[in-house]
Amino acid sequence: MNAIVHSHAGAPAPxxxxVYLSEAWYELLRLLRTPAFSVPTLLFPAVFYGLFGIVLPGSYGSLDKATYLLATFGVFGVIGPALFGFGVGMAIEREQGWLELKRVSPMPPGAYFxxxxxxxxxxALAVLLLLSTLGFAFGxxxxxxxxxxxxxxxxxxxxxxxxxxGLFVGALVRGQAAVAVVNLVYLPMAVLSGLWIPLFAFPAILQKLAVVWPAWHLAQLALGVAGQGSTANAVGHVLVLLAWTVVFLSLAARRLRR
Structure with a gap:
């Protein structure tokens, strides 16, 4: 027994x-074993893209419809895991006390994030690969x-x-409320940013108000890269996204310190 204890005590620390990779691996397993997260996250963007971008007829003038919607539904697809993974996941873990347990454990705080x-x-990469497969094969x-x-x-x-x-939402509300809050942000933002239907089909006032949404700025970058929009103001869009990042991180850090 003493030899065993001595062996464990003298074992090198990982x-x-x-530590970081192990935490990421077990987080991935947890999400894969949670079909309420993994299935909608992977399939909803693909279903919507297949419907709006491939099945339904229509023309976007000089723009290529399938390519245009690949960029915008790509935005829709990648922000879902970011919002729900942090927002809902962290809120539930904080409510269950799991976050407090991790804080008092020897695990580095950065491994969790x-x-x-x-x-x-x-x-997000899996969603993009699925969307791209549909777009190249059928669109x-x-x-x-x-x-x-x-x-x-x-x-x-x-x-x-x-x-x-998502981090701010997860730090702000409780587990079940986080699902509602994230959906109340995610879906209206997607529609009003022109991710499902191009903004030129919206009333003029909604087109002007789209600039308040970070998803719109990411969509403009994606459309420019895909050759379906202008790249003239790319730096401005990047700066807005960085500003939103700083704001949300600051609010989340302030909330978590309480």
């Missing part, structure tokens, strides 16, 4: 990288490999402000 961000990005999307890779990179990096927003 590396920081291993790394796991949330990493799994959110993995789900006749015309994007070169380089432009498509740039679009994927833009959308994945663009999840940052929505992860920050």
């Amino acid at each position: 590396s920081l990288a291993r 790394f796991a949330k961000i990493a799994t959110g990005l993995l789900f 006749n999307v015309k994007l070169g490999l380089g432009r498509w890779l740039l679009l994927v990179a833009t959308l994945l990096l663009g999840t940052l402000p929505f992860s920050a927003l």
Whole structure:
């Protein structure tokens, strides 16, 4: 018995990288075993894109409809895991006391947030691969490999402000309320940012008000990369998204310190 105790006491501590990766792996397993999260996250954007971008007829003038909607539904698809992974997941874990347990454990605090961000990005990438498969196979999307890779990179990096927003929601409300709050933000923002239906089909006042939504700014970046919009104000859109990230992170940090 003494030898066993001595052996465990003298065992080297796991590396920081291993701790981070282990936390991310178990977070991924938890989400995969939660069909209420994984199934809608993966399938809803694909179903909507297939309906609006491929099945329903229509023309967007000089724009390529399938490519245009690949960019905008790509935005819709990647912000879902960011909002729900942080917002709902963290709220439930905080309500159950799991977050407090992690705080008093030897685990580095950053591992928890790394796991949330990493799994959110993995789900976002899976959504983009599914959308792209539909678009190239059935929508006749015309994007070169380089432009498509740039679009994927833009959308994945663009999840940052929505992860920050989800973090704020998760720090602000309780578990079950977080689901309602995230949906009340996510779905109206998607519609009013022109992610489902192009903004030029909306009344003029709604087109002007779209600039208040961070999803609209990410959509403009995605459309520019996909060749379906202008890239003239790309720096401005990036700065707005960064500003929203700082605001939400600051609000979340202030709330978590209470």
